[in-house]
Amino acid sequence: MNARFPRQVRVRARAEFDRAFQQGRRTASPLFSLHFVAGPPPARLGLAVSRKVDPHAVGRNRIKRVLRDAFRRLRPQLAAGDYVVVARKAAADSENKALREGFMSLLQRAGTLPQAGMDGTIPPAAPAAPSSHPASDDRSDGSSLPA
Template sequence: MTSSPDLRFPKSARVRTRADYACAFDAARRVHGAHFQLVFKTDPTPAPGAARLGLAVSRKVDKRAVQRNRIRRVLKEAFRAAHAQLGPGSYVFVAKPSARAVENAALRHDFLRLMQRAGALPSTSTQGTMQRPPTNDDSA
C-alpha cells in the first residue's frame, strides 16, 4: 500500500533530534491556545516545503499512550493538510492536559487558529454575518 506524496509526513518535515528541538526553543516565539502551546521559529530564507513540525505530548497530558498518540495523529494530519500554505520554519506544539478531553475537530481548530496567530497561515476573514448598509458615496 503506497500513499500519495502529498499525504506523507517525510523526515524532512519533522523536528526530530534534541538539537533541532533546542534550536526551535532558543529565541523562539510562543503562542498559547486552549489545548496547545505553539513554539515557533521562522526561517528568513524561504524554501519550498521548509516548514517542520515537532510534537511534545507528555504523560502529564494523559497516562495512556493511545490518547497521546491520537493527539499526535490529529496534529500530523492537520499539518499535512496545511503544509503547502505554511511559511518556512520550525513549529513545535506542546500539548496541554485539556487536549485529552476534547474531540479531534477541536484539536484541529486549535491547531489552525494557533498557526494563523503565528502568521504561518493566512487568517480567515473576521467579518461578521451582517452586511453593511449601502452608503451614498455616489452623490459627490
C-alpha cells in the same frame, strides 16, 4: 496530495527542539503551546505530548496523529520554519475536530497561516448610500455647517 509525512518535514533532534524553545516565538492557547522559528523551507513539525497530558499512549498518539494530519494539509500554506507544538492537559479531553480547529487558530494567531477569507474571495463592501442631508446649508450668516 501526498499523504506522507516524510523525515525531512519533522523536527527530530533534541538540538532542533531546544532551538525552537529558546529562540522561537511562542503563542499559546488552552490546548497547545506553539514555538515557531523561521527558517529555510520546508515547514517542519515537532510534537511534544507528555504523559502529564494523557497517561495512556493511545490518547497521546491520537493527539499527535490529528496534529500531523492537520499540518500535512496546511503545509503548502505555512511559512517556512520549524513548528514545535506542546500539547496541554486540555487536549486529552478534546475531540479531534476541536484539536484541528485549535491548531489552525494557533497558527493564525502566530501569523504563520493566512486568515480565512484573506485570498480576496470576499466581495467588497457595498457603496455607502447618499446622505439625505445636503452638504451645505443656506444660512443667513454665511456659514456652511449642517443644522
